[in-house]
Amino acid sequence: MVLPNFNKKQSDIKGYMDKWSYLFRHMEELDEMPKFLDNRVFDLIFDIGEVANLTETDMKLYESNLKNKRDAESVRLTAIKEGLCEGRERGLQEGMEKG
Known part of the structure; x- marks a missing residue:
């Protein structure tokens, strides 16, 4: 076709x-x-x-906003990962102290 x-x-x-x-x-x-x-x-x-x-100006703004969104998501995921690791370590430490 x-x-x-x-x-x-x-x-x-x-x-x-x-x-x-x-x-x-x-x-x-x-x-x-x-x-x-x-x-x-x-x-x-x-x-x-x-x-x-998009116009060149709008494309630059779009790309900047997209970068900011991706950066924020990366920070959020890193915080979750670090929080989980810290929680495990704290849990193990408390378990060792009690057990």
Whole structure:
């Protein structure tokens, strides 16, 4: 199938191949995800397309926010890991003192 030849209307879309073809064929003109494509995979593809169309300034802001989010998640996971280790050590120490 050649995408320029894909001319099905939304009401004619049946399977995943039709959905993928429709999405690729109409991606530039879509402002929001059509309801019939409401699926986690298609949402992700649509999000990627939105990021790809950001201006240079917005892209820098997006990347900065993404870095901050990842840094915060890393700090959170490290704190959990260190807390678990400290809790185990304290528990072992108290167990040794009592036992």
